[in-house]
Amino acid sequence: MNFEFPAxxxxxxxxxxxxxxxTMEIHHTKHHKAYFDKFVAAIQGTExxxxxxxxxxxxxxxxxxxxxxxxxxxxxxxxxxxxxSPNGGGLPTGKLAEAIDLKFGSFExxxxxxxxxxxxxxxxxxxxxxxxxxxSLCVCSSANQDNPLMDVHDCPGKPILGLDVWEHAYYLKYxxxxxxxxxxxxxxxxxxxxxxxxxxxxx
Amino acid sequence: xxHRILIIFLVAIAASFSNFSNAQDVKVxxxxxxxxxxxxxxxASDLKTDVQGKxxxxxxxDLKISTWSAPAGELTxxxxxxxxxxxxxxxxxxxxxxHYDRHHRAYYDNFKKAIAKSEFESMSILDIxxxxxxxxxxxxxxxxxxxxxxxYWENLSAKGGGEPTGELxxxxxxxxGGFNxxxxxxxxxxxxxxxxxxxxxxxxxxxGELFISSTANQDNPLMGTSERKGIPILALDVWEHAYYLKYxxxxxxxxxxxxxxVNWPVVEKRFKQVKxxx
Numbered sequence: 001m002n003f004e005f006p007a008x009x010x011x012x013x014x015x016x017x018x019x020x021x022x023t024m025e026i027h028h029t030k031h032h033k034a035y036f037d038k039f040v041a042a043i044q045g046t047e048x049x050x051x052x053x054x055x056x057x058x059x060x061x062x063x064x065x066x067x068x069x070x071x072x073x074x075x076x077x078x079x080x081x082x083x084x085s086p087n088g089g090g091l092p093t094g095k096l097a098e099a100i101d102l103k104f105g106s107f108e109x110x111x112x113x114x115x116x117x118x119x120x121x122x123x124x125x126x127x128x129x130x131x132x133x134x135x136s137l138c139v140c141s142s143a144n145q146d147n148p149l150m151d152v153h154d155c156p157g158k159p160i161l162g163l164d165v166w167e168h169a170y171y172l173k174y175x176x177x178x179x180x181x182x183x184x185x186x187x188x189x190x191x192x193x194x195x196x197x198x199x200x201x202x203x
Numbered sequence: 204x205x206h207r208i209l210i211i212f213l214v215a216i217a218a219s220f221s222n223f224s225n226a227q228d229v230k231v232x233x234x235x236x237x238x239x240x241x242x243x244x245x246x247a248s249d250l251k252t253d254v255q256g257k258x259x260x261x262x263x264x265d266l267k268i269s270t271w272s273a274p275a276g277e278l279t280x281x282x283x284x285x286x287x288x289x290x291x292x293x294x295x296x297x298x299x300x301x302h303y304d305r306h307h308r309a310y311y312d313n314f315k316k317a318i319a320k321s322e323f324e325s326m327s328i329l330d331i332x333x334x335x336x337x338x339x340x341x342x343x344x345x346x347x348x349x350x351x352x353x354x355y356w357e358n359l360s361a362k363g364g365g366e367p368t369g370e371l372x373x374x375x376x377x378x379x380g381g382f383n384x385x386x387x388x389x390x391x392x393x394x395x396x397x398x399x400x401x402x403x404x405x406x407x408x409x410x411g412e413l414f415i416s417s418t419a420n421q422d423n424p425l426m427g428t429s430e431r432k433g434i435p436i437l438a439l440d441v442w443e444h445a446y447y448l449k450y451x452x453x454x455x456x457x458x459x460x461x462x463x464x465v466n467w468p469v470v471e472k473r474f475k476q477v478k479x480x481x
Contacts, residue, residue, distance in 0.1 A: 122340075167444050168452065172447065175305070
């Protein structure tokens, strides 16, 4: 068994006022933990136990639904916590900034595209910035706990930035105002970590 | 024939809204959490206010007039059949207010926008649902959101709970073994719907059978895209927005509470309408 439930890399109240403490606590200790527990239960005694999440996702269309939903939930939230930071915000730098300009025209254009993906995902899901197989960047969204690593995704790639737009991610503070939550998200993005993810995906 | 049954029935259930009393807005209290969520877009205090007084218990409404068969462009946004705080403690006041006045209203507004100046404006919403696979996604999402919430509000009541009676009770026993078995199966459908969606009890108009199903997002059993098509007579919203302020991740607790506020007389009337026209 090579799966662990990751600790949050900061305190529950560290992302205030953009994401409130109670939301973080429930999101991490209840939602994320439940995905982890159910994923572990779903793969127990199967060959998936010795695979990485990325390997599992690459053939997810053949896996039981519980593996897809909970494995996605485990991976997506683990990435999400990593790319947020109390000291986040600002702009990307270096190679990532260049790649964003190249693909989207400017950071603002990228942000608009990402915001649209996040706002227009109907129901539960995620918005993503990914690196495609041809190493170019791509903005997309996915339903529920799917992600671009899954072979069912219409925009396959390696996600380097993700935004949870399930209502549980923002409802206690923002209720129906998802766009306000999306705007607040940019104050928290840990661009250093996203850059690391980008370098890793470019290898 | 099936189509006619469906229209007649749905048209009938819309009738109750003609009898809805005015929703009376009450001062919004923060929910019991460490946060103090505030209603969105506009503050609750901007909403129209009504005379203060004892909660008015709205009697079960008569299902006699029809609106669902009207051109979709003429559909209006119905009043809530009770006050925001009347489903307490099962569903808290703030949730009902935001759910009705923000989410539901937005679906209605966006549905009307989506069909404006299109061929869909003159079709009934039931026709639109039947042909939903060929409609723009904004019509599917917002038309479903508009219609589903109308059913939901109507099949809840401050004086709800208990069990159905008569023919519906008999049929539930026949199909599910008993009321408790039915509840268990419905709960499973509601709990296991991953992500946003709805749980339903519907009548299959081809044979009169009852069946339980769930649908994703704002889809419903009337839609041509649904795995099993039928006429919904009981609706449960399991989007997180329906319960998150009070129950957070505990969807199961919200589902348990739901049975205390089910308006069975309304569900029975919907059921009878289907049968009458069979």
